[in-house]
Amino acid sequence: MALFSPWTKSKSSGAVLQKATNQGTRLFNQRLVLKVIYDSSPTSRADVARATGLTRTTVSGAVEHLIRSGLTEEVGTGRSTGGKAPILLNVPDEARHLIGVDVGDSRVSGAIVDLRGHVRHESQVPLDGRDGEQALSRIEDLLDRLVAATDKPLLGIGLGTPGFIDTATGTVRWAVNLDWHDLALGERLQKRYRLPVYVANDSQAAALAEYAFGHHGSSNLLVVKVGEGIGAGLVLDGRLFQGTRSGAGEIGHTAVADNRRICRCGRVGCLETVATMHAVLERARELAPDAPDSVLHGTTDPEDITFARLVSAFEAHDRLAREVVLDSAHHLGRTIGALIGSLDPSHVILVGAMTVFGDPWLAAIRREAQRSALTLLVDATRVEIGKLTPNIVVLGSAALLMTRELGLSPAA
Amino acid sequence: MALFSPWTKSKSSGAVLQKATNQGTRLFNQRLVLKVIYDSSPTSRADVARATGLTRTTVSGAVEHLIRSGLTEEVGTGRSTGGKAPILLNVPDEARHLIGVDVGDSRVSGAIVDLRGHVRHESQVPLDGRDGEQALSRIEDLLDRLVAATDKPLLGIGLGTPGFIDTATGTVRWAVNLDWHDLALGERLQKRYRLPVYVANDSQAAALAEYAFGHHGSSNLLVVKVGEGIGAGLVLDGRLFQGTRSGAGEIGHTAVADNRRICRCGRVGCLETVATMHAVLERARELAPDAPDSVLHGTTDPEDITFARLVSAFEAHDRLAREVVLDSAHHLGRTIGALIGSLDPSHVILVGAMTVFGDPWLAAIRREAQRSALTLLVDATRVEIGKLTPNIVVLGSAALLMTRELGLSPAA
DNA sequence: CCCCTTTGTCAAGGCTATGGACTAAGTCCA
DNA sequence: TGGACTTAGTCCATAGCCTTGACAAAGGGG
Structure with a gap:
């Protein structure tokens, strides 16, 4: 009894191209009404009519259907503005x-x-x-x-x-x-x-x-997930963009570094060889023996340097930990700068395990992004750490x- | 007497959101019919009906309107397949x-x-x-x-x-x-x-x-224009993507080089400082005095080295010219590789004055792009020089x- | 020559939005 | 307190569009 159809049904039609029908019109307007109620609830039928340009009659019809399907409910009356008080509508949080x-x-x-x-x-x-x-x-x-x-x-x-x-x-x-x-x-x-x-x-x-x-209020945003790997998700003009072979956002294997580290993809110099959890950890283990001033120094087994210890050291302003992490942020910032220059998003949101390095890490990313693309664009783009973790x-x-x-x- | 409305008319409606109407349905289907005729002409009403899923009746109505507006014409009859021969339809090249x-x-x-x-x-x-x-x-x-x-x-x-x-x-x-x-x-x-x-x-x-x-048959393509400046145009999922501030595709100012050249944007290391016409010309003028084996050597006034001379030298396999141009292609290739990794397009088309350097230039770009992003993606992406110049x-x-x-x- | 198939049109019917009229229920002011 | 006015929501007739089924036109094939 779904209100709208999943992707499989589109196969049933023999036609390749999508036609418009009267039922399609109704479905479209019903979705429109639902959207308006959802976005600006509580609201009234009359308000929805004004927002959409539909007549009150049409809106009433759509609302009746939505109420029957449970996606909308009447929740009392609002304040009158000189006439009959409006019946307020709402989309119940748990309608579905x-x-x-x-x-x-x-x-x-x-x-x-x-x-x-x-x-x-x-x-x-x-x-x-x-x-x-x-x-x-x-x-x-x-x-x-x-x-x-x-x-x-x-x-x-x-x-x-x-x-x-x-x-x-x-x-x-x-x-x-x-x-x-x-x-x-x-x-x-x-x-x-x-x-x-x-x-x-x-x-x-x-x-x-x-x-x-x-709640970014934007229809162009990039989410860069940095953890065991590095990948981006692109929402462009309000739609998820996946590319021709579903590979859009695979920025982890962009060449950024002049190092000789071999990436799991088989090539060298990938962003993932310098900016993932694993990469910074490896780098810390490499440098620790030569950094007597670091709390990570003096461990016999490199495996003793865990990610958790690196985070602690970083937060304690350990010089080595700072250097390793911020150097990784540098490369990430350059890639993000390039993305901003290419796509002109309004937001770049960083998520994933590496965000535990917080503001200093973010600041280093921002600094390098700034150096890597048009100031006009980078300054107008908000580069932030996401707040929705871990779900x-x-x-x-x-x-x-x-x-x-x-x-x-x-x-x- | 335009069939469809330009962008200004959308302002006239007070409503913010777009509603669906019966007239909208008709307009949509009319465009659909026109598109099918345009794409697969000559074709018949019955074929259009099959391709769109509309009934023959509806298609006939739309075609009647299209014929009245001149956007479609009947052009004889096709071969019968066991029944009445179809009336073939076409969109005249000069209908508009x-x-x-x-x-x-x-x-x-x-x-x-x-x-x-x-x-x-x-x-x-x-x-x-x-x-x-x-x-x-x-x-x-x-x-x-x-x-x-x-x-x-x-x-x-x-x-x-x-x-x-x-x-x-x-x-x-x-x-x-x-x-x-x-x-x-x-x-x-x-x-x-x-x-x-x-x-x-x-x-x-x-x-x-x-x-x-x-005629690339693709709905995800990037066009990179390399001439006096460098810019890209992005067609993603069949739609032009412009970004939040109309700045999408401004790749000319991506940081790529470690040189100290100051770009017109005020920063250093921009792609435009190494890969534009002006940039390669400047570089050739710089290096010519120290390259006795080059035909560009020995000119007293650097201004004597023109772009046309550089092109001639390049085509004559002059070592200096090759080095300068292919080095610029190297940086361009890296940027294009990054774009492929980010957007997974099916085609990257190069246009602009720099395409006079032809296949060797293109090969250098491809080679570096290959090194700069996932092989899986780069190999599947066709990087080519456009054929529509100069219009x-x-x-x-x-x-x-x-x-x-x-x-x-x-x-x- | 007759049967079958395909194309294109026609008329009736169903569905959806619209517009005006109408009721319900408030505000505002004398 | 009551009447004028305003706004919300509903009812009903109408117009527009697509669909369905029937039908004529036109061609193939035995």
Whole structure:
């Protein structure tokens, strides 16, 4: 009894191109009315009519349908401005439940989320290094639990996973860590749960989360996820951009450094060889023996220098830790500067584990970005650390689902 | 008697959001039918119905309207496949005339173009270093001549000009060379000629030209214009992307080099300091005195080394010329690699004066791009020199007009 | 020559938005 | 307190668009 159709239905029509119909008009206006109510609730039918240009009659019809489907409710009356007091309308937070899933490196996190991005229920399952069919099976276990834990109408499922993902077809083209190739993940889960399913790259999901729930008021933003790897999600003109082969935002392997480090992609000089958690840790381990003034100095086994220790040292203003981390930020800043010059976004949001290095790290990124692109553009672009952690991918997957299924993009 | 509305009309409605109406449905389907006929002409009403999913009845209605407006004509009958022979339909090349204008550094070029991108009439006017109101006046002179030279229904005017251009409002935000700031160029010309007017950045116009007339069969392509300056135009998912402040594609000022050259933007190390015509020429002049084996050696006045001489030397395999040009290509290749990694386009098309250096230059760009981003992506991306020169900006401006006004994007 | 297929048109019907009239329910002012 | 006025929401007739099914036109094939 979904209000709007998932991507599979579009295949049923033999025609390649999309035509317009009267029903399409109705659907469009219904989504429009829902969006206006959602964005400016509480509001009245008359206000919605003014905002959309539709007649009060048409709005009333759409609202009637929305109320029947539970997506809208009447919540008392508002103040009169000289005439009959308006009946206020609202989209109940829990009119639908959304399931969002974050397929991470070591575990799968999932949550039940409401239409405003509030997490209602959380659950996780470790991956224990499993991949292929076994990893998929664990994801299904998690989904089973989440579906069972829902007590509201379920809108569908959204997943964020590393790799090259074709969101239009729900296909995982290539996910190294999970050993998935051309896996029709969306179709498979849709058949199992009989719900709309959307799949996106994890960085892209993060971008959608910031777009939907970050309250940036922008329709052009880049989210750069820096942790074990580096990837970006691009929301351009209010739409997720994935590129021709789902590879948009794969900035981790941009050549930036003149070092000779071999990247997991097989080439040298990649951004990932200098700016990931692993990279800074390696660098610290390399330099520690020659840095007697550092708290990281004097360990016999390099493995003793953990990421947590590096963070502590950094926060204690340890010279070596600062140097290593800020040098990585330098390279990241140059790449981000190039991105700003190419795409002129209004926001660049940094997320991922490396954001623990906080303001000094951010400042170094900003400084170098400033040196790397037109001042006019860089100065006008807000480079910030995201505030949605650690659920950002879960929220983004849910946002993808909500946007595609209901046409809602909360903070656009 | 335009079939579809230009951007100004959208202001007349008080509502902010766009509603759907029955008339909107009709308009949409009419554009759809026109597009199908345009793309696969000659074709029949029945074929259009099959391609769109509309009924034959609806298609007939739309075609009737299109024939009345001259945008479609019946051109005989096709072969029967066992029943009545279909009446073939076509969009006449000259159903409308388009005016495209390229506001260059030293002159303004304009042309009358038909719906297939054939240039029917050309005209130019020198700028003689004029800017501001005087430059605008020259453009109007050119337009007056072009409008007078048209003998077919005129669809409108498209302009490509350097600078930051907001195409949505037809405003020139900032054009250094012409000394234009926040100039409502579109509005002004629209009032003067009472025709739809669209304005875009020149690199963006070039991108639209390649998209529309380049027959690449792609909806994600980047056009990089390398001449006096360096700029890119981005067509992403079939739409021109301009960024938040119309600054998307301003890659000329990406930091790439460790040199100390001061760029016109005030910073150092910009791509434009190493890869433009001016930059390679300067570099050749610098190195010539120390290169006795070069044909460029031994000139007393550096000014004697012209761009034309550099090109000759390059083509004659002069070592110095090769080194200078291919070194510039190296930096360009790295930037293009980064773009490919960020945006995963299917094509990167190089245009502008620097393309005279041809295949060796292109090969150097490709080689470095390959080293600068994921092999998977770079190998799948076609990096080529455009074939639409020298009219590419004129054609792109016309393509912008045609796309926005008729919904046609010829080679999508 | 007859049957079948395909094309294009026609008329009836269904769906959606619109516009004016109408009711309900407030404010404002005398 | 009451009447004029304003605003919200609904009702109903109408217009516009697409669809459905029927039908004529026109061609192929045995």
